[in-house]
Amino acid sequence: MRTVDPGFDIDRYRRLLAEANDEASRLALIDLLIEENARDRLEAADAHRQAMQQAEAIRRLIEHPGY
Numbered sequence: 001m002r003t004v005d006p007g008f009d010i011d012r013y014r015r016l017l018a019e020a021n022d023e024a025s026r027l028a029l030i031d032l033l034i035e036e037n038a039r040d041r042l043e044a045a046d047a048h049r050q051a052m053q054q055a056e057a058i059r060r061l062i063e064h065p066g067y
Contacts, residue, residue: 016032
């Protein structure tokens with residue numbers, strides 16, 4: 001069974017697809033999907049970067065507890 005990303009609003013995308021009755025609106029939907037996916041990837045990368053910075057800070061505290 002596939003898991004669905006909690007940020008992925010399938011009902012919204014289905015509605016937008018049903019409303020996309022011409023080429024321009026279908027292309028706009030594709031652009032929206034690309035843009036939202038890119039935003040999600042950037043947010044994930046930022047969260048990963050922050051987690052790595054926190055892990056590095058903890059490592060430093062463990063190695064040099066007097067700082």
